[in-house]
Amino acid sequence: MSDGPRLPGVEQEREEERIVLHVDADCFYAACERLREPKLEGEPVVVGMGYEPGETIGAVATASYEAREFGVESAQAISTALERLPRRAGLSPDADDYDPDLIREETGYYRPVDMDYYESIAEAVQSILHDCADVVREVSIDEAYLDVTERTAWEVADGFARHVKDRIRREVGIVVSVGAAPTMSAAKIASDYDKPDGLTVVRPDELRAFLAPLAVDLLHGVGPVTARELREMGLETAGDVAAADPEPLVERFGERGRELYDRARGDDDRRVEPKGDPKSFSRESAFAEPVSDPGPKYEQIETLAAAVADRAQREGALYRTVGIKAVTPPYDVNTRERSLPGPVDDPDLVDRITRELFAEFETEPVRKVGVRVANLEFASADQASLDGWGHAADRPRTDESGSELDEESINRSSGQSSLTDFR
CATH class of the missing domain: 3.30.1490.100 (DNA polymerase, Y-family, little finger domain)
Structure with missing residues (x-):
């Protein structure tokens, strides 16, 4: 078949039929520590980079949602985290005479980063992802994009995404949030939309309406500085950006301004491609x-x-x-x-x-x-x-x-x- 001219809109329609999943593990390092120590489930857990047990040095790599309620955040100094959430004193949960009633509730467990262990858990998750999709792009130890266009259909995308979540929970023991959308950037936003343990499916005809009310800092690739500059331009939501004249955005941010405009409108033609040959x-x-x-x-x-x-x-x-x-x-x-x-x-x-x-x-x-x-x-x-x-x-x-x-x-x-x- 020759590569002749296409009817207007045909290529766009084919693109919109793509089904992309973004899978993101919730508080991954803390989840791994809970696999190793099941009694940490439901407790505030802080995992520190450069942290040693009993010390105050290092930085927070991951804080469980329970720890975040006390103001502990990623990249925070361990010393600051300890001021907001003191280290749990007293008996170990593994002790025979452990009594949680004797321990203050406003304390948490601190653990040092164990990358070898976390990578072994991540590989188990990645194995499932490769089994569920024809194309997988692993972007970090705890998140990946999947192109599942050939594996499912939009009518049953909810069930397929649920299957991926349930299989990871059942076979590995950790919780992931999954977003499904026709583009990579929208799938990423969707996986963050209802964390933790989230599942959000955005079908092609829902994409613009889903994005429009979101605050600009929720757009994929927008950090605090860019969000502040967008607000200075009077653009508070993705819908505002989508409705704006793109030229001032290009003048302010260069080519990235055009990208922001496109993403706010749901336009993202990037393909899910592996980052390289697997090891x-x-x-x-x-x-x-x-x-x-x-x-x-x-x-x-x-x-x-x-x-x-x-x-x-x-x-x-x-x-x-x-x-x-x-x-x-x-x-x-x-x-x-x-x-x-x-x-x-x-x-x-x-x-x-x-x-x-x-x-x-x-x-x-x-x-x-x-x-x-x-x-x-x-x-x-x-x-x-x-x-x-x-x-x-x-x-x-x-x-x-x-x-x-x-x-x-x-x-x-x-x-x-x-x-x-x-x-």
Whole structure:
């Protein structure tokens, strides 16, 4: 079919049919800490960057909604946060004689940032997102855009978005807010609209009416300084910006002024595009209750290994690392991985290695298991298997710099295990 001229409005109509989700975890670091310490649920929790237990240094990375009620905010100095919400003194919630009635309500729990742990939780969420959408753009550890145009329809978009939320809550244990809209900028606004635990769907014919009454500082990309300047121009709402002459906006803000005008009108032709090749593929699955019997655990490992290897094949990826995750009560994340002598595409190998790595947890109570392949390579070369690396007598084995490996190095590389967390 030739790329001839289109009838007026046809392209715009096709664009408006796009369905974009923005998924944003609510107080992500605090939510992760509650996974690790379930008794923190409902309590004020402050997670500090550069903070050490018992100290007053550092800055607030995340404050739970309960902590925010006391005036604790992100980027605030820990010393200031402690003035507004003192550290909880007295017994630990894990103590046998813990009595919450003996502790002041106007206190909270402070925890240091644990990025390795948070990244392991984020990867579990990202795995679900990639399973629910054809295109995913991860913009930070706790938020992503999804293009689900081919997965659902506007008539049932509410149900699809609810499915994404419920699956993350059920399989990972954290709460996310989801916004659905025909553009990326509107989807972002929609996910923020009803936090926490929000779900807001803005259909194409509702977009302008949804945006119009919003304060200008709620427009995507508008910070405090820009919001103040817009108000100085007499523009209080997105509807005001949409109805304004765009030329003064361009004079004041440059090309960004045109962008503000377009976004306020719901015009945003950006596509949801991945930020680059993924660094790993993983799948995880949780049990309703901790499981000690080896049978169900190995069955789940086998299923996850097959799913991960299949995705690598579909994406045209080779991998140098195979790993497993075992989460034991209360929420201790244990990972093991093995490096291979070269990039491979070998589902049988993934199955065998994951079983060998999981043997350590065969009789341990486990509440969640996961499988991961990492150190990916995306190339047009023929896919490889371990046989191709292990039995090609005329092909010397080399490291990443091209230097030939001796047999001791090969054995050490192929058998290496570590405690590296899923990233």
